[in-house]
Amino acid sequence: MSITCFVGTDLGSTTTKSIVLDERGDILGRGITNSRSNYERAAQVSRSEAFINARFNLLRREVTAAAGHDVLEHLLRAFRLEQTLAQLKRLHELTLGAAAFDIPGKLAKPAREAVDAIVAAIRDEELARFTEIDPSRRSDFFRDAVGSAWSRLAIELADPDGVTYDMLLGLYDKCIIQVENEPLALGFSDHIGTALLRIGDPADVHTGVQHAVETELAVLGEVGTGYGRQRLPFPKEMIRSEILCHGLGASTMFGGTRTVLDIGGQDTKAIQVDGEGIVTSFQMNDRCAAGCGRYLGYIADEMNLGLHELGPLAQQSTRTVKINSTCTVFAGAELRERLSLGERREDILAGLHRAIMLRAMSLLARSGGVDDEFTFTGGVANNPAAVSALRGLVTENYGDKTLNISPDSIYTGALGAAIFARRSAN
Amino acid sequence: MVIQKEMIAEHYERLERAPETGEPVVYTFVPGNLTELIRSFGCLPVLPEINALQSGMRGKSRDYIAEAEKHGHSEDVCTYVKCDIGMVLAGNIGPTGTKLPKPDLLLLSYTGCYTFMKWFELLREQYDCPCVFLHVPYQGDGIIEPEHREYMVKQIKELVIPALEKISGRKYDEDALRERLELSVQAEDDLVWVLESAKNTPSPIDAYFGAVYYVGPIFSAFRGTPEGVAYYKALRREVQQRLDAGLGPVAPAGPLNDQKYRLVVEGPPNWTHFREFWQMFADEGAVVVASTYSKVGGTYDFGFRHNPADPLGTMGDYCAGCYTNHNLTNRIDMLCQYLRDYKADGFLINSVKSCNSFSAGQLMILREVEKRTGLPGGFIESDLVDPRYFSAANIKNRLESYLQMVEARRAGGSREARAS
Amino acid sequence: MQNTVTAGIDVGSGAVKVVVMEFTDGTPKVLSQISSRIRKRDIADVVNEVMAQATAASGVAAIDYVATTGEGEDIPFATGHFYGMTTHARGALFLEPTATAVLDAGALHARAVAMDPRGKVLNYKMTSQCASGSGQFLENIARYLGVSQAEIGPLSLQADRPEKCSGICAVLAETDVINMVSRGVSTSNILRGIHESMSGRFARLLRSLEHGPVIFMSGGLAGDVGLVKALEDEFAALKAPTGPPPRIAPHPDSIFAGALGAAIWGEFRHRKLGAAAPAWKAA
Amino acid sequence: MSRTAIRSEVVEWASGIYEDLEFTAVRQWLEGHPGRKACGYLPVYAPREVIHAAGMLPVGIHGSGNIEIIRGDAFYQSYICHLPRSIVEFAQSGRLDMLSAVLFPSTCDVIRNLSGMWQILFPDMYVRYLDLPQVADPALGAEFWRRELEVVRRELGRVAGVEVTDARLRESIALYNEVRAIIRQLYALRSEKPWQVPTEELYLLMRAGELVGPEAFLEKAREYLTAAQSDDQRVRDRTRVIITGSFCEQPPLGLIKTIERAGCYIVDDDFLAGNRFLTGDVALEGDPTTALAEALVRGAVKTSVLYEPDPAGKRNLMKNRVAAARADGVIFAAASFCDPALLDRPMLRDGAEKAGIPCIAFKFAENSGQFQQFREQAGTFSDSIKLWGDA
Ligand SMILES: Nc1ncnc2c1ncn2[C@@H]1O[C@H](COP(=O)(O)OP(=O)(O)O)[C@@H](O)[C@H]1O
Ligand SMILES: Nc1ncnc2c1ncn2[C@@H]1O[C@H](COP(=O)(O)OP(=O)(O)O)[C@@H](O)[C@H]1O
Ligand code: SF4
Ligand code: SF4
Numbered sequence A: 001m002s003i004t005c006f007v008g009t010d011l012g013s014t015t016t017k018s019i020v021l022d023e024r025g026d027i028l029g030r031g032i033t034n035s036r037s038n039y040e041r042a043a044q045v046s047r048s049e050a051f052i053n054a055r056f057n058l059l060r061r062e063v064t065a066a067a068g069h070d071v072l073e074h075l076l077r078a079f080r081l082e083q084t085l086a087q088l089k090r091l092h093e094l095t096l097g098a099a100a101f102d103i104p105g106k107l108a109k110p111a112r113e114a115v116d117a118i119v120a121a122i123r124d125e126e127l128a129r130f131t132e133i134d135p136s137r138r139s140d141f142f143r144d145a146v147g148s149a150w151s152r153l154a155i156e157l158a159d160p161d162g163v164t165y166d167m168l169l170g171l172y173d174k175c176i177i178q179v180e181n182e183p184l185a186l187g188f189s190d191h192i193g194t195a196l197l198r199i200g201d202p203a204d205v206h207t208g209v210q211h212a213v214e215t216e217l218a219v220l221g222e223v224g225t226g227y228g229r230q231r232l233p234f235p236k237e238m239i240r241s242e243i244l245c246h247g248l249g250a251s252t253m254f255g256g257t258r259t260v261l262d263i264g265g266q267d268t269k270a271i272q273v274d275g276e277g278i279v280t281s282f283q284m285n286d287r288c289a290a291g292c293g294r295y296l297g298y299i300a301d302e303m304n305l306g307l308h309e310l311g312p313l314a315q316q317s318t319r320t321v322k323i324n325s326t327c328t329v330f331a332g333a334e335l336r337e338r339l340s341l342g343e344r345r346e347d348i349l350a351g352l353h354r355a356i357m358l359r360a361m362s363l364l365a366r367s368g369g370v371d372d373e374f375t376f377t378g379g380v381a382n383n384p385a386a387v388s389a390l391r392g393l394v395t396e397n398y399g400d401k402t403l404n405i406s407p408d409s410i411y412t413g414a415l416g417a418a419i420f421a422r423r424s425a426n
Numbered sequence B: 001m002v003i004q005k006e007m008i009a010e011h012y013e014r015l016e017r018a019p020e021t022g023e024p025v026v027y028t029f030v031p032g033n034l035t036e037l038i039r040s041f042g043c044l045p046v047l048p049e050i051n052a053l054q055s056g057m058r059g060k061s062r063d064y065i066a067e068a069e070k071h072g073h074s075e076d077v078c079t080y081v082k083c084d085i086g087m088v089l090a091g092n093i094g095p096t097g098t099k100l101p102k103p104d105l106l107l108l109s110y111t112g113c114y115t116f117m118k119w120f121e122l123l124r125e126q127y128d129c130p131c132v133f134l135h136v137p138y139q140g141d142g143i144i145e146p147e148h149r150e151y152m153v154k155q156i157k158e159l160v161i162p163a164l165e166k167i168s169g170r171k172y173d174e175d176a177l178r179e180r181l182e183l184s185v186q187a188e189d190d191l192v193w194v195l196e197s198a199k200n201t202p203s204p205i206d207a208y209f210g211a212v213y214y215v216g217p218i219f220s221a222f223r224g225t226p227e228g229v230a231y232y233k234a235l236r237r238e239v240q241q242r243l244d245a246g247l248g249p250v251a252p253a254g255p256l257n258d259q260k261y262r263l264v265v266e267g268p269p270n271w272t273h274f275r276e277f278w279q280m281f282a283d284e285g286a287v288v289v290a291s292t293y294s295k296v297g298g299t300y301d302f303g304f305r306h307n308p309a310d311p312l313g314t315m316g317d318y319c320a321g322c323y324t325n326h327n328l329t330n331r332i333d334m335l336c337q338y339l340r341d342y343k344a345d346g347f348l349i350n351s352v353k354s355c356n357s358f359s360a361g362q363l364m365i366l367r368e369v370e371k372r373t374g375l376p377g378g379f380i381e382s383d384l385v386d387p388r389y390f391s392a393a394n395i396k397n398r399l400e401s402y403l404q405m406v407e408a409r410r411a412g413g414s415r416e417a418r419a420s
Numbered sequence C: 001m002q003n004t005v006t007a008g009i010d011v012g013s014g015a016v017k018v019v020v021m022e023f024t025d026g027t028p029k030v031l032s033q034i035s036s037r038i039r040k041r042d043i044a045d046v047v048n049e050v051m052a053q054a055t056a057a058s059g060v061a062a063i064d065y066v067a068t069t070g071e072g073e074d075i076p077f078a079t080g081h082f083y084g085m086t087t088h089a090r091g092a093l094f095l096e097p098t099a100t101a102v103l104d105a106g107a108l109h110a111r112a113v114a115m116d117p118r119g120k121v122l123n124y125k126m127t128s129q130c131a132s133g134s135g136q137f138l139e140n141i142a143r144y145l146g147v148s149q150a151e152i153g154p155l156s157l158q159a160d161r162p163e164k165c166s167g168i169c170a171v172l173a174e175t176d177v178i179n180m181v182s183r184g185v186s187t188s189n190i191l192r193g194i195h196e197s198m199s200g201r202f203a204r205l206l207r208s209l210e211h212g213p214v215i216f217m218s219g220g221l222a223g224d225v226g227l228v229k230a231l232e233d234e235f236a237a238l239k240a241p242t243g244p245p246p247r248i249a250p251h252p253d254s255i256f257a258g259a260l261g262a263a264i265w266g267e268f269r270h271r272k273l274g275a276a277a278p279a280w281k282a283a
Numbered sequence D: 001m002s003r004t005a006i007r008s009e010v011v012e013w014a015s016g017i018y019e020d021l022e023f024t025a026v027r028q029w030l031e032g033h034p035g036r037k038a039c040g041y042l043p044v045y046a047p048r049e050v051i052h053a054a055g056m057l058p059v060g061i062h063g064s065g066n067i068e069i070i071r072g073d074a075f076y077q078s079y080i081c082h083l084p085r086s087i088v089e090f091a092q093s094g095r096l097d098m099l100s101a102v103l104f105p106s107t108c109d110v111i112r113n114l115s116g117m118w119q120i121l122f123p124d125m126y127v128r129y130l131d132l133p134q135v136a137d138p139a140l141g142a143e144f145w146r147r148e149l150e151v152v153r154r155e156l157g158r159v160a161g162v163e164v165t166d167a168r169l170r171e172s173i174a175l176y177n178e179v180r181a182i183i184r185q186l187y188a189l190r191s192e193k194p195w196q197v198p199t200e201e202l203y204l205l206m207r208a209g210e211l212v213g214p215e216a217f218l219e220k221a222r223e224y225l226t227a228a229q230s231d232d233q234r235v236r237d238r239t240r241v242i243i244t245g246s247f248c249e250q251p252p253l254g255l256i257k258t259i260e261r262a263g264c265y266i267v268d269d270d271f272l273a274g275n276r277f278l279t280g281d282v283a284l285e286g287d288p289t290t291a292l293a294e295a296l297v298r299g300a301v302k303t304s305v306l307y308e309p310d311p312a313g314k315r316n317l318m319k320n321r322v323a324a325a326r327a328d329g330v331i332f333a334a335a336s337f338c339d340p341a342l343l344d345r346p347m348l349r350d351g352a353e354k355a356g357i358p359c360i361a362f363k364f365a366e367n368s369g370q371f372q373q374f375r376e377q378a379g380t381f382s383d384s385i386k387l388w389g390d391a
């Protein structure tokens, strides 16, 4: 069997997203990864993730019918586990190598032992996580998930007079880049077999899996967008400004959209679109990246929290602290200072979210205000505290407006790009 | 153009020799420059803004600005001033490598820009020379009020002319001034013809990047001179030839004959990356058909000509009519008219950090012009001569996004047209 | 004359530094110096901890004057507070008697201070609230490149073709760096590029003062040999119109400059105020 | 009531007006004066006498660091000072709807262009750009300004529905002469005994004076002055400084406090410089418009807003002010991106330093929220003046 499809890839400054559309324009698969030093790799990974996702969607119906929803979920998690283990294995090799090279003399051996111990512990944790019924949420990205475990274990294992925490963390920091940028085999066919074995190789799903493996996904068109779009290996006419993609993507998700706010990692865009999703005006932040998504990333790092935990924490605030400076790089410092002044974490966080949204409000005002309907896109739309701050400010300043947020909001640009791909193929 | 280069080089050489030849030197500003009057006293004009922009184009402004900042100037203020002050501190070698003479007089025509006043107060500290102040009232209500005109004439008569008489040792000669004004008119006519040639498709000129060269002589030392007249005649011939051949302007990397977008631009250009900046437009097939910056030294295309019959009054009108001396309503009207008359696809604002006179209010201009014309506006930010504020990637991204939007709207518009 | 013992506490945004000094007839001697990174801990706790370590190490039983500087204004047991530039200037002179200016570069700020031979602040210049070219920025980049703090300097020294890091915003500059990595620019060249942009910024700060021939480096970044080299090169390339380029003087103890200066000014005030009850006594 | 109580009551009253972002004082005045109108003016100098003579309440529009900026930023790029953002925010949120007219003096190009924006945004309000006389020649300048004042006089009269007779104008001038006198006394007392008149309090009082009309201001200012003259406070060992450069966009109150707490007494400043723009009394004889014009042309304070015809004027200005206030040093505190203040600074600072006056300079914004930088600088400044005295 062969399915015609169209791909849109949004090379963002923090995350890279891909969307696969089928012939009718329905979303077949979504893929996301963290943007990294090698743009091409990032685009490949997110694209390949989108195809993995597409294939899982293809086998969804058959597997669910044959074996039930739980088996499908189980298979998916097994697949993810296999991918993680493959990357972990590579990380292990590289860190051992780096330890031998970077850490001299008598510390070399204990360093290698510490690496072995950390990797073994992470491996065990991953396996344990797999058997949990409902594991807690965490970042989907290998870098973040393994990074936080590594850091935690390194603190436990570090010896101030021997192999220190900094050394161990240094090894990780150095090698993770290579892991991310190597073309590791992580695709559907690479791991679906082992994943099946891991869940006991249930015979009733074989046909479904077989079909999914055999289906050809024929790409008829592909468009790239986003911050790093110039670096995508696409011809110029297949590259679209992210402004247009966000406008079109948002207007496709919610047909009534007139105003779009996109907050990504490094930039914020306020876009006005007409009924066809065509951009009529836009504004983006100037050279200062203050108050963008990355700001929250730094804050999360500083607090040792996952990004997804920030919003809920901020929502527990009872008193919003007024924050003036939103220099992204200094976010951590601002937080420390406020904490040292005795402010509560929740309240500071609420203030930070409000500060970000205030900047966004200015851009919106610049681009022509907020019109019904208003769609919030980009990664920060996943953050409930950001959303409620925005909602409050919009209501205060523009009255009641419909505020749309799609669970796919982070994919809006990629969706727009995929639609462009589909349009130009037709 | 070669003639222009020669004219400029010659002028700077003459300035360098001024201390020996005894020709008095008058520093003054582009907007509200009284070149004919200055020349009629046998004085040579120096325009510090032109020096600053030339320094920017020749890659010297960064150091000059650093020098001025070292002497206590803030990062926040107009970089023309700092570039000029830095140049003075660094030995006052002009852009073409010749030494600039000290001013015998600072003629401060306070026209459309607050910074002018401080600039010459600063230069007065440097040179310890006389400074004569010509207060040109702003067109707050969008008109030149008769009392204001009278006030300017009075100042020219009672303050400016005596100051010029003093440094030149000559008496005011109204006939000589009239003759010069007549030369001005000829050049003004030709300039307007050249600027309006952009109404053609394809446009034979770029009315922003190209026009800054075209307005150079008339905005600076050559209005009211035979050289100026000759230059504009030659320019007109050249443009006529391109027009006849159906050719576009020549951008840094080659001719721009295939013009996909016709734009109107508001705001001054960036000088430090001038060619790169222009080429970004050319790469996308964008030609500028009208710009407001080319009107800072006079809004001739709106009909103003120097009037030899009323020499002092006409100078007052000239000063008060320079672009930045107009209120926002007038500036908006002007842009709307350009968009219509030049059949443009949209307009773009290059907002420079240096210049409050231009920049404060541009976001409102953007919105109003969009509202009135229904045409898309774009906004980019840079600076005049401070290279630190030119971010090529950022500008390129905005420009590209903007032009893609223009294109999408064109396509969308035609789809709508088909549907109905 | 009696011996005087003073302590200087410098609370920075990244670390707390404490020195204990003894003055015999006005001649200072360092008894102990301890620094500890704050690393997300409560500042008061860190101060208490470092103070305890420093006093234990010094072996003294009582301290006559506890002087704070930096963000240490609210430390309850302090006798007096001096402002950062006052103390850095004095501390610099203690460590490098020929110093004519201080470049204090830390995680969040940089400032250049020109002083006279007595430690009087003549002029200063500081960076704004923007992180471009700050230590924090370098730290983030190093982290991204997988380079530990101690390695930054030596790596930067190995650069052969430094890559200029454009952009005013540190966040966008990070993206620049990501780009460089993807273009295969070596870590050394990237770090050196960042050092160059930082040293350009620092040199601008310094040049806007009359900084004299010897620039003492203090703050965390003084330990970064790559930055010091870049700064030296920057000045050498400038060909100062008058005389040779200034000497950049880092010092192994430079992170203690603020604390030392505070302790020394503390002794000065103590002498002026006359004997008072000791500010601190061993428990 | 004790003196301390009177004084803190006045300060509290003023502070309430300062903190209020809704201009309640103005609205209350309008309610209390049915049929009358209010006319706003931007910094720095506007002829309040003319507004008052038209029976209108003169309302100083100074911006604020406390208002959240949403629409204001939509009109201004990042490299323009903060003041017009908060002003536009006030206006766009309807908080200035009670004004019938607004005057925009020629302080700088930002305010100048704001006048054009106002014309477009609020077509129903009377808007006038006031080109202050920038001329070396007093006769020409005074004549120009007199004509401008005549226009304003006539047109505000029209807006207010009142004929602004000479008698009315003279009355207003007399009242404002009293206002100027009491402000001079307050400033003199602070310079004499800065511990008696903390700048924070003086500033709040001045700020309230911009919104309540001259009559109410005079009453409160007199109460405060009497109380402050005799309400003895502890004298601290602080350095006497002049703050200059903050004539238009105002520093946040926290900055004023920070400077004083870091060991400085502010003994002279140019906060809200408009209310001290005319240095002497305006003549009550003769044609009142001419008197006002002459007062400005011949008696304006030396400021960055006006052209300085005297070549030595900039050089000597700080020296003279320091001598008059017996200050130890000068702090140049300008709003970020403020052209008038920042372009003047090198000249003023040069002059001061040549006269051996210690100086420091920094920039603020009306919404600056973190004061460590300022504390550090003001602190080091006072440290060094204190530790080294005259050396
Ligand atoms: N699950 C999540 N919860 C909260 N915030 C998130 C989440 N995922 C991403 N973000 C935010 O989204 C930002 C990235 O948004 P994205 O639209 O991908 O940016 P870009 O396109 O610039 O890479 C991150 O910096 C982060 O703040
Ligand atoms: N050896 C080193 N090489 C490079 N950078 C260093 C080194 N040691 C410390 N730093 C940097 O110094 C900074 C901390 O300096 P510090 O003066 O303590 O800052 P603050 O006073 O702001 O706390 C951090 O950014 C850190 O990255
Ligand atoms: S502010 Fe603008 S108009 Fe004035 S001198 Fe500078 S660039 Fe020219
Ligand atoms: S303030 Fe921060 S976010 Fe803004 S430009 Fe500077 S470094 Fe970038």
Ligand code: SF4
Residues within 6 Å of the ligand: D043, D081, D082, D083, D084, D107, D108, D109, D110, D111, D248, D249, D335, D337, D338, D339, D340, D341
């Ligand atoms: S603060 Fe300065 S720049 Fe801003 S409006 Fe006032 S005078 Fe103009």
